[in-house]
Amino acid sequence: MAKDYVVGIDxxxxxxxxGVVDARGEVLAQSVIKANPSAxxxxxxxxxxxxxxxxxxxxxxxxxxxxxxxxxxxxxxxTGTIAFAPNLPWAAHGSxxxxxxxxxxxxxxPVALTNDANAxxxxxxxxxxxxxxxxxxxxxxxTGVGSGIVIGGQMVYGSDGFAGELGHTCAxxxxxxxxxxxxxxxxxxxxxxxxxxxTAREWLDMNPDEPSLLRDIQNIxxxxxxxxxxxxxKMAKRIFDYTGxxxxxxxxxFVEFSAPEAIVLxxxxxxxxEFLYEPTLKAMNENxxxxxxxxxxxxxxxxxxxxxxxxxxxxxxxEL
Amino acid sequence: MAKDYVVGIDxxxxxxxxGVVDARGEVLAQSVIKANPSAxxxxxxxxxxxxxxxxxxxxxxxxxxxxxxxxxxxxxxxTGTIAFAPNLPWAAHGSxxxxxxxxxxxxxxPVALTNDANAxxxxxxxxxxxxxxxxxxxxxxxTGVGSGIVIGGQMVYGSDGFAGELGHTCAxxxxxxxxxxxxxxxxxxxxxxxxxxxTAREWLDMNPDEPSLLRDIQNIxxxxxxxxxxxxxKMAKRIFDYTGxxxxxxxxxFVEFSAPEAIVLxxxxxxxxEFLYEPTLKAMNENxxxxxxxxxxxxxxxxxxxxxxxxxxxxxxxEL
Numbered sequence: 001m002a003k004d005y006v007v008g009i010d011x012x013x014x015x016x017x018x019g020v021v022d023a024r025g026e027v028l029a030q031s032v033i034k035a036n037p038s039a040x041x042x043x044x045x046x047x048x049x050x051x052x053x054x055x056x057x058x059x060x061x062x063x064x065x066x067x068x069x070x071x072x073x074x075x076x077x078x079t080g081t082i083a084f085a086p087n088l089p090w091a092a093h094g095s096x097x098x099x100x101x102x103x104x105x106x107x108x109x110p111v112a113l114t115n116d117a118n119a120x121x122x123x124x125x126x127x128x129x130x131x132x133x134x135x136x137x138x139x140x141x142x143t144g145v146g147s148g149i150v151i152g153g154q155m156v157y158g159s160d161g162f163a164g165e166l167g168h169t170c171a172x173x174x175x176x177x178x179x180x181x182x183x184x185x186x187x188x189x190x191x192x193x194x195x196x197x198x199t200a201r202e203w204l205d206m207n208p209d210e211p212s213l214l215r216d217i218q219n220i221x222x223x224x225x226x227x228x229x230x231x232x233x234k235m236a237k238r239i240f241d242y243t244g245x246x247x248x249x250x251x252x253x254f255v256e257f258s259a260p261e262a263i264v265l266x267x268x269x270x271x272x273x274e275f276l277y278e279p280t281l282k283a284m285n286e287n288x289x290x291x292x293x294x295x296x297x298x299x300x301x302x303x304x305x306x307x308x309x310x311x312x313x314x315x316x317x318x319e320l
Numbered sequence: 321m322a323k324d325y326v327v328g329i330d331x332x333x334x335x336x337x338x339g340v341v342d343a344r345g346e347v348l349a350q351s352v353i354k355a356n357p358s359a360x361x362x363x364x365x366x367x368x369x370x371x372x373x374x375x376x377x378x379x380x381x382x383x384x385x386x387x388x389x390x391x392x393x394x395x396x397x398x399t400g401t402i403a404f405a406p407n408l409p410w411a412a413h414g415s416x417x418x419x420x421x422x423x424x425x426x427x428x429x430p431v432a433l434t435n436d437a438n439a440x441x442x443x444x445x446x447x448x449x450x451x452x453x454x455x456x457x458x459x460x461x462x463t464g465v466g467s468g469i470v471i472g473g474q475m476v477y478g479s480d481g482f483a484g485e486l487g488h489t490c491a492x493x494x495x496x497x498x499x500x501x502x503x504x505x506x507x508x509x510x511x512x513x514x515x516x517x518x519t520a521r522e523w524l525d526m527n528p529d530e531p532s533l534l535r536d537i538q539n540i541x542x543x544x545x546x547x548x549x550x551x552x553x554k555m556a557k558r559i560f561d562y563t564g565x566x567x568x569x570x571x572x573x574f575v576e577f578s579a580p581e582a583i584v585l586x587x588x589x590x591x592x593x594e595f596l597y598e599p600t601l602k603a604m605n606e607n608x609x610x611x612x613x614x615x616x617x618x619x620x621x622x623x624x625x626x627x628x629x630x631x632x633x634x635x636x637x638x639e640l
Contacts, residue, residue, distance in 0.1 A: 135479035149577070151478070156471055158579025159455035160615075163471075168609050169573040173493055181609055253489040257469065257577050259478025289488050289501055295480075 003066035005059070007052055007109075008314025010116065011072035013087030018051050019310035020059040023318075025127030027307050029059040037089050041096040049105030067110040068102065069316030071119025071309065078161035080113050110320040116140070116309070118155055118164065120301075121148025123312030124264050129302040135260045139166065139251075141269035144180070145188040145195075151258050166254060167192070171246050191247045193222035193269050199239050200225050210235060226272045240275035247276075248283025255288055255296050266301035266308070273300050323386035325379070327372055327429075328634025330436065331392035333407030338371050339630035340379040343638075345447030347627050349379040357409050361416040369425030387430040388422065389636030391439025391629065398481035400433050430640040436460070436629070438475055438484065440621075441468025443632030444584050449622040455580045459486065459571075461589035464500070465508040465515075471578050486574060487512070491566050511567045513542035513589050519559050520545050530555060546592040560595035567596075568603025575608060575616050586621035586628070593620050 005028070010017045012035075019030035033051050036044065056062055074085040080099030082091040090096065099111040114122070121138035124130040130138070134153040140146040145167030149156040156163045167188035168181050176185020177198070189195050200220045204212065212235040213228040214220055228236035251263055263284075270276070277298065285293050303311055325348070330337045332355070339350035353371050356364065376382055394405040400419030402411040410416065419431040434442070441458035444450040450458070454473040460466040465487030469476040476483045487508035488501050496505020497518070509515050520540045524532065532555040533548040534540055548556035571583055583604075590596070597618065605613050623631055 133479075151471060151476055151483075152474060154472060154474075156578055158471070159453075159581040160579050160611075162611060163577065163579035165576040165579075165609055169576050170569065170607060173569070183607065183609070249490065249493070253573065254577070256485040256489050257483065257574070258476055259480050259483035259485075261479040287490060287503065289485055289503070291480075291482060 001063045003064055005061045005064050006066050006314045006317035007068040008310040009068060009070045010309030010313050011070060016048060017310050018055050019314065020055055020061055021311060021314040025311055027310055029055050030310060031055050039090060041090045044090045045101045045105055049102060052106055065109055067112060067317035067320030068106065069313040070111060070113045071116040071313040072113060073116055075113045075115045076161040077114040077157050112316045112320055114316055117146030118148040119312035119316060120266055121150055122155065122315035123303055123308060124301060125150060126315035127303065127311055129264050129299045133261050136262045136264055137254055137260050138264045138266060140267040141191060141265060142267035143193055145192045149258060169250060171250050187250050191243055196222040196225055196239060196243055196269060199242060203235060222269055229275050237275060240272060241279045244276045244279030245283040248280040249287050251284040252287030255292055262297040262299050264299045264301060270300055321383050323384055325381045325384050326386050326634045326637035327388040328630040329368065329388060329390045330629030330633050331390060336368060337630050338375050339634065340375055340381055341631060341634040345631055347630055349375050350630060351375050359410060361410045364410045365421045365425055369422060372426055385429055387432060387637035387640030388426065389633040390431060390433045391436040391633040392433060393436055395433045395435045396481040397434040397477050432636045432640055434636055437466030438468040439632035439636060440586055441470055442475065442635035443623055443628060444621060445470060446635035447623065447631055449584050449619045453581050456582045456584055457574055457580050458584045458586060460587040461511060461585060462587035463513055465512045469578060489570060491570050507570050511563055516542040516545055516559060516563055516589060519562060523555060542589055549595050557595060560592060561599045564596045564599030565603040568600040569607050571604040572607030575612055582617040582619050584619045584621060590620055
């Protein structure tokens with residue numbers, strides 16, 4: 001029987017998403033498995049395998065699955081392991097031989113694994129905004145800032161499988177914010193959803209006399225800042241200008257590294273594109289060498305957000 | 321007849337170097353052609369071709385040349401052109417179809433062209449400190465700062481052939497020095513030979529009461545700073561600490577991009593390794609994510625400086 005379908009699994013701290021996908025990027029069936037915070041790796045893998053088997057049966061594609069692609073925090077393409085992933089209790093304190101374990105539980109179907117940002121880039125290349133591109137950089141602006149780099153049509157894994165930690169390059173050198181990673185001034189500390197909320201809180205404190213819709217909100221999130229900007233709030237708009245400028249400045253550095261055709265932005269914060277696009281593009285162009293000014297595109301993901309994580313992971317399985 | 325030899329040509333503003341090279345990286349014969357500042361591209365190419373033909377005859381390898389590799393400022397691997405190269409009068413104001421022209425003048429021997437920093441990286445991978453490595457970054461610390469990036473054993477050219485302009489990533493964001501490229505704060509403005517000399521002049525002015533061997537020198541060069549450091553001059557040593565710190569901070573960014581096994585430093589300024597190595601390594605490690613701390617090597621080129629440019633260019637020809 002021809003093996004014309006793949007399974008994509010996106011593993012997250014709250015839940016994991018599974019889908020059966022065809023070559024055009026259609027999700028034929030999907031399911032969600034809630035995280036089980038007290039289970040160990042063996043139990044987690046068994047639950048996922050049962051989910052896969054059930055979903056494949058539901059899609060009527062038993063025996064037709066070419067492979068399983070998995071995107072997971074700290075997933076390593078070379079070793080197939082998930083190691084020291086803070087948000088996954090079963091893989092937080094050591095290394096889990098995930099790809100091998102899952103393949104065994106799924107009757108030997110081959111499994112490929114990478115981190116979630118790389119999976120997102122694979123999805124965008126296979127089905128989305130970067131279709132047909134050989135050189136692009138995907139930046140995921142979510143709770144954190146992740147990245148997947150494609151050069152000459154190949155995903156960049158580097159010497160150890162961990163390449164593409166652009167969220168932890170230095171955006172603000174002096175008196176930079178402390179980042180969750182322990183360093184100061186990382187891009188992620190400014191241009192993630194968490195970073196935008198932090199900017200809002202800092203600016204409200206720093207400008208006690210400036211009126212803002214954000215002032216009355218408890219526990220401000222980046223969504224609140226986006227909503228306020230849509231409602232015409234000046235401070236909220238300035239927050240996106242500032243965030244876009246910091247992002248654009250670093251994008252210029254990345255362009256000078258790998259000369260991509262485009263940068264693709266993805267993730268919760270990328271939804272604020274009407275406020276983020278202009279300042280980001282402007283700052284990038286101002287910081288580029290003349291030969292690239294005005295030539296490198298900034299695009300936004302074209303994948304349906306509900307499908308994107310599954311599609312990204314599934315794209316990896318076509319290479320198996 | 322087996323074609324077991326290649327020709328390497330390094331094109332520079334002052335002169336061009338030619339060599340016939342075997343597979344082990346031995347330079348069998350070499351020559352130098354002085355720049356002819358008033359000649360046009362056709363004349364320059366003819367002179368080079370005559371030089372190649374003469375040198376091949378001298379090495380006794382007529383009919384045994386597999387290809388010619390050329391490293392040139394602004395050389396583009398994809399198009400084989402040299403365009404808008406400020407230091408080459410014959411290619412300063414337009415694009416020269418160099419690889420094609422040279423091949424025609426050399427009886428059809430294939431020609432591959434890239435920029436000088438990429439050529440240096442190719443040489444280091446074929447014959448030098450990066451032999452056997454699949455992931456490394458070469459940084460050339462000369463008059464300017466160039467770079468050649470190798471990922472998965474492949475030279476990174478990017479979407480347009482111009483990838484690897486790491487000398488023009490931003491090292492100092494606020495009040496950064498004006499760089500020759502027109503931007504402010506570029507790595508090149510601090511960590512090149514010119515940058516080091518500039519630091520010396522600025523610091524002498526800023527600290528008029530501090531004694532220094534540098535104070536009596538007219539037109540300070542980076543070589544003077546190196547010599548002063550060797551003679552125990554405290555300011556000269558601090559200049560290398562400062563230069564190494566700025567370099568190391570940016571190297572951390574580059575590691576977070578492509579996770580190389582090593583960074584290889586090359587060029588005139590790299591000769592000062594006894595003063596540059598420690599501060600550079602320290603700053604790099606301080607700015608790396610924990611997963612890379614202490615794991616990425618900083619190496620210095622192992623190629624004989626007189627041969628390096630020819631070897632680098634020649635390495636490109638093995639792929640023809």
